[in-house]
Amino acid sequence: MLExxxxxxxxxxxxRQVCVNTxxxxxxxxxxxxxxxxxxxxxYYCEKEPQNAFILVDENDKAQGYIFCSENVKAYRKGFAxxxxxxxxxGVGSCVIPWGEQVIYNFFSKKYPAHLHxxxxxxxxxxxxxTKMMQTxxxxxxxxxxxxxxxxxxxxxxxAVRFYKRNGFKILCSLGGGTAxxxxx
Numbered sequence: 001m002l003e004x005x006x007x008x009x010x011x012x013x014x015x016r017q018v019c020v021n022t023x024x025x026x027x028x029x030x031x032x033x034x035x036x037x038x039x040x041x042x043x044y045y046c047e048k049e050p051q052n053a054f055i056l057v058d059e060n061d062k063a064q065g066y067i068f069c070s071e072n073v074k075a076y077r078k079g080f081a082x083x084x085x086x087x088x089x090x091g092v093g094s095c096v097i098p099w100g101e102q103v104i105y106n107f108f109s110k111k112y113p114a115h116l117h118x119x120x121x122x123x124x125x126x127x128x129x130x131t132k133m134m135q136t137x138x139x140x141x142x143x144x145x146x147x148x149x150x151x152x153x154x155x156x157x158x159x160a161v162r163f164y165k166r167n168g169f170k171i172l173c174s175l176g177g178g179t180a181x182x183x184x185x
Contacts, residue, residue, distance in 0.1 A: 007053035014063030022119040048079040065120030067133040073109035112148035112182040150182035
């Protein structure tokens with residue numbers, strides 16, 4: 001039986017593994033790619049905004065998915081600075097995507113001050129788990145009086161775009177390989 005729980009430190013390494021499992025193939029076999037992926041899509045949320053993270057756990061209390069959120073773009077940008085330093089250590093090219101995402105988040109932040117990131121191990125997708133995690137996060141944000149939330153998804157990831165649309169998100173713009181989507185709360 002799967003359950004959604006608030007993030008706890010004991011799930012940190014499991015969340016990192018989910019991030020790698022669901023990330024690009026090169027992150028599985030290349031430690032530099034792994035560390036860059038984790039810096040951008042996992043570690044910040046677990047370390048800086050754990051109160052906005054929810055974990056999908058299995059019957060053994062092992063994380064099989066997560067939904068992370070930053071509720072305020074300005075706080076995120078400031079808190080993310082040490083993670084950008086990690087990325088700079090791998091060269092300026094490693095900063096392009098996270099910097100671009102921050103520009104997009106900032107551009108739409110007045111209406112959609114929060115942004116999210118969700119991943120689920122493949123064997124736990126397709127059973128409504130993503131929707132349940134999304135509903136949990138959206139209720140959490142509404143309780144905190146957050147006006148809206150956005151995300152950026154790979155433009156080629158049509159299954160994810162359909163998932164977000166089913167959960168009430170609309171497309172804001174598409175730039176390069178990414179599509180920005182948002183939902184008012």
